[in-house]
Amino acid sequence: MNMRNQWPVLPVVAGLASGLLTGCGSETGDSGGTGSSVVMGMSDDVLATDPASGYDPGSWILFDNVFQSLLSFPKGGTEPEPELAKECTFTDTRAMVYRCELKDGLKFSNGDALTSEDVKFSFDRMRKIDDPAGPAIMFPMLGKVDTPNAKTVVFHLKVPDATFPSKIASGAGSIVDHRQYDADGLRTDHKAVGSGPYKLDSFDKDQAVFSVNGNYKGTSEISNSGVTLKFFHGDQPGLKRSLLDGDIDIAYRGLTATDVADLDRQDDSKGVDVIEGSSAEVQHLVFNMKDPVAGKLGVRKAMAHLVDREALIKNVYDGTATPLYSIIPAGIAGHNTAFFDTYGARPDRAKAAAALRADGITGKVKLTLWSTPSRYGPATDEELKAIAGQLNASGLFDADVKSVAFDQYEKDIAKGRYGVYVKGWVPDYPDADNFTAPFFGKGNVLANHYSNRAITGSLIPGTAAQSDRAATDKDFGRLQDIVADELPILPVWQGKQYAVVRDGVYGLEYCLDASTVFRFWELHKS
Secondary structure (H helix, E strand, O other): OOOOOOOOOOOOOOOOOOOOEOOOOOOEEOOOOOOOOEEEEEOOOOOOOOOOOOOOHHHHHHHHHHOOOOEEOOOOOOOOEEOOEEEEEEOOOOOOEEEEEEOOOOEOOOOOEOOHHHHHHHHHHHHHHOOOOOHHHHOOOEEEEEEEEOOEEEEEEOOOOOOHHHHHOOHHHOOOOOOOOOOOOOOOOOOOOOOOOEEEEEEOOOEEEEEEOOOOEEOOOOOOOEEEEEEOOOOHHHHHHHHHOOOOOEEEOOOOHHHHHHHHHOHHHHOEEEEEEOOOOEEEEEEOOOOOOOOOHHHHHHHHHHOOHHHHHHHOOOOOEEEOOOOOOOOOOOOOOHHHHHHOOOOOHHHHHHHHHHOOOOOOEEEEEEEOOOOOOOOHHHHHHHHHHHHHHOOOEEEEEEEOOHHHHHHHHHOOOOOEEEEEEOOOOOOHHHHOHHHHOOOOOOOOOOOOHHHHHHHHHHHHOOOOHHHHHHHHHHHHHHHHHHOOEEEEEEEOEEEEEEOOEEOHHHOOOOOOOOOHHHOEEO
16 A cells, blocks of 8 residues: 555565465355444545555555455465465466466355456456556556466466565455446446455445445455444544544544553543554655755765654654664564664764765755655654754754645655655555565655666565565665665654454454454454
8 A cells, every 4th residue: 555555564474486375264155244233433534445546544444345356364474375266376487477266156245256357357457547546556567367267367477576476465456346347447436346255335425334245255254244434534533532432343543642542541441442463554754866955865864863763752652653774664574774773773963964064064954844644644744843853953954844735745746846755654465575666666656766776676676586585685685775875765663553442342453463454354342
């Protein structure tokens, strides 16, 4: 998820290229759903109901529950397993031909049969529309999709990619009904037809209402009779108030760090529980390499020596995040601590000053840090003001902060108007590839004019082609070391994932894991 993608993660299993994926977990058919309905609130918006467009955390919550993919991530796991597919495997040793056989009797929520035609249509449509706010950016390696028969799908890749199964197991692999979607354009009626555990009954600016899909055939066992998702549009105080008043059962994505810490201290008296999950969400400062100030290596090195992550976590995030010292977060296979090793954990003014002198800079560095108020968390503006304060306290910088609404922010970044700006990332799939290829490959999401031939020509394609993911650690380590030396970005923090629930609401521990999938079907009330 355009820096969609918020969730330490378990290592991805090796051996996908030659192994046959087989199902595990129980399979259900004609799911009825039992128990009470559940009401959840979040301050994020759902920006799309059409999976060819949405590439944000809110939209993927909808996709993960209304649509199915060929594969899915089991709760607590990071290796994709069959969902719509009966089995999938690479049929060649180079990881360039991927074949899936569909299960029998698959249907969409409206009763239409789901066949290989729908799978091909969904991928071809998504790539043809190529929506700037959509997931097509994840599939530059995909050449063509063949359907030898109604139950067989064959993906032909342009280059080897052993992470392809994880990519199609994400929300980007959502399968739509070819009878209900235009091959050339996005749906604009806020309706959705999928084959997932839930149907989307209604969607408007205030809420989305989901009921159980009786035609669902998959691995999920549904523990409620429906879910209502209420939107608070960035109103964090309103979200907290609705939870405490009992208007919603769950508050997710949007409570401030202060609110979470406050509720955690008072959970017994307030009748709520704070649930903490694992997360590989990250946030970085990004440097425009063509900017006359940020483009100077001495400036970037000085900032790397001065940013105090521990103070930010304590004073801005109230302990709800952890310092990040590399582009690949802790818990992801291949992670190292390149920035800690190079710049240390504590501010060092002497080294910062030496870096500036080495680049011929003697006066104070005048700098603007650009922010956007809510897209990358409700404390983003406060965080950047704190970073500016740290830089200025050294006497080496004259830094200020400007915050811009997200739509304008993205346009200005694309035009190269900012020297230093903030970006957040929630992974599409739990692999080091998803923290490197989207940032440094062709058409990357950072738009900061950085390129390195070793990264793009050797390290990214080489690691992508390696079916034994554990064997990629050395190359990912080299990639992280290059980034720490050349400093196109400065990692700041790795998030923790939280939800706050009313007493008697259960199942959240299965919604906040490494897979980034929020599983409505696990939620239930006593």
